[in-house]
């Protein structure tokens with residue numbers, strides 16, 4: 590064994606990912622709580638971004654949104670707004 594990590598496979602059964610329902614064959618650790626396990630992909634997705642600008646930004650297909658307060662353009666948001674009638678740009682939001 591040249592430094593290979595011990596992998597656990599739940600007696601060959603694996604686990605189910607709570608996010609996508611996909612199968613998790615092996616884990617590099619033995620989970621104590623298997624009700625909240627995520628597969629590698631989902632784990633990567635949910636892990637906090639290392640860099641701030643890794644966050645997904647929304648730009649309304651490049652059009653942005655008008656600020657409800659000053660009428661200025663909001664070109665990007667860190668979330669997809671459900672209600673666009675009351676959006677505020679960063680400046681107005683801070684006020």
Ligand SMILES: [Zn+2]
Pocket residue numbers: 606607608609610611627628629630631632
């Ligand atoms: Zn998953």
Ligand SMILES: [Zn+2]
Pocket residue numbers: 656657658659660661677678679680681682
């Ligand atoms: Zn504004």
